[in-house]
Every structure is written in structure tokens, then in C-alpha cells.
Amino acid sequence: MDITLILLIIGLISIILSFFFGKSSSGHEEDIENISISLHHETNQLKKRLRAVEEELMIGVSTIAKTQPVKNKPVHEIIINQILSLHAQGYSVNEIAKRSSLANDQVLEVLKSRGATV
Template sequence: MDIPLILLVSGIILIILSFFFGTSSRKHEDEIENISISLHQETNQLKKRLRAIEEELMISVGPIPKGKQPKTKPVHEIIVNQILSLQAQGYTVPEIAKRSSLTNDEVLDVLKSRGVLL
């Protein structure tokens, strides 16, 4: 027999066999798809529950009492050095605030804490 004829016959046999064994892989694909769908549904349910809990937490938080308001966050040391340098150069508080992206009160607090202003 010729090699091309052997290859042709074996190819036809393999194609026929692939129809019989192809159904088992389809079952696995269906199982994976079902698992994927159920996972997606569970994720959506968890997101809804999380949103509900977040809303409950936000509703239960009332206004902060005046005596317990959080202090302003500390100014970074680099900004403090910049403020001191600008003040030493003769800039006014509003100019320093504009250049350092802080409020006038924050600049005054920094200058007072460093003993520059009394």
C-alpha cells in the first residue's frame, strides 16, 4: 500500500472517531458554563448585600459632635520647610497659602507651631 492511502484511511477513521468522543468534551463545556453562570450570580448577590450593608452604615452615622471633630491632617515636613522659606523671603500668608496649596489657616497654624508667629 501507498503511504498517502494509509494516511487517508487513518484520517477518515480519526474523523469518525472524533464525532463519538466529541460529546464528552461538550458535557465538560456545559458544566463549565453552568459553573460560570452560577459564580456570576453569586457575585452579583454579594455585591447587592455589600451595597445594602454600606448604606446601613452610612445611614446610622449621624453628624459629628462639635467637640469630637477630627483634627486636620498634619502637613508634610517638606511643605513646612517651603512655608518657612517663603515666609523668610517676605511672602504674605495668602501668597504662601496659594503657593503651597494650603488654606490661610493651615499656613498660620504651621507658622505658629514653628514659633515664627505669636
């Protein structure tokens, strides 16, 4: 037999076989698409659950914050100087508290600690 004839027969057999075996890849594509869709749904469900847990934690934190008293932080020296200056100018404790963003009790503590008469 001639070599070209052998190559021609092998080529035809390869083409015929590719029609039968080529369709199996479409099944794999469908499987991959189904897996991708299910993964997307599961991810969305996990995100929803995570949001719900975060909201529960935030609710828990806010109730804890409401039940526990907040301790006074130390007042910065610049704020102390501002309080003393405003007091020297004749401002009331309420006005000083508003301007310095402190509670009235904190303003009184600062004034008493620095020897100012209230």
C-alpha cells in the first residue's frame, strides 16, 4: 500500500472518532456550569448568614455598652488649658462643657484639680 493512502485512512478514522468522542466534553461543560451555579448560591447563603451573625454581634455589643458605665478618660492638657481660659473669661460650667465636648462633672473636676473657684 501506498503511504499516502495509509495516512488518508488514518485521517478519516480520526475524524470519524472525533465525532463520537468530541461530544463527551459538552457533558463536562454542563457539569462545570452546574457546579459554578451551586457554588454561587452557597456563597450567597454564607454571606447572608454572616451578615445575620454580624448584626447579632452588633446588637450584643450595643446592649453591653448600654449596661456598662463608661469610665472617664483622662483629659488632655490642651483641653485643660482651654477650660481654665474659658473659666477665666467668665464662661459658666455648662458653656465650657459644650465648647470642650466634656461632661459638666469633668469640667468641674478639672477646675477643682487646678484650684479654680467654681
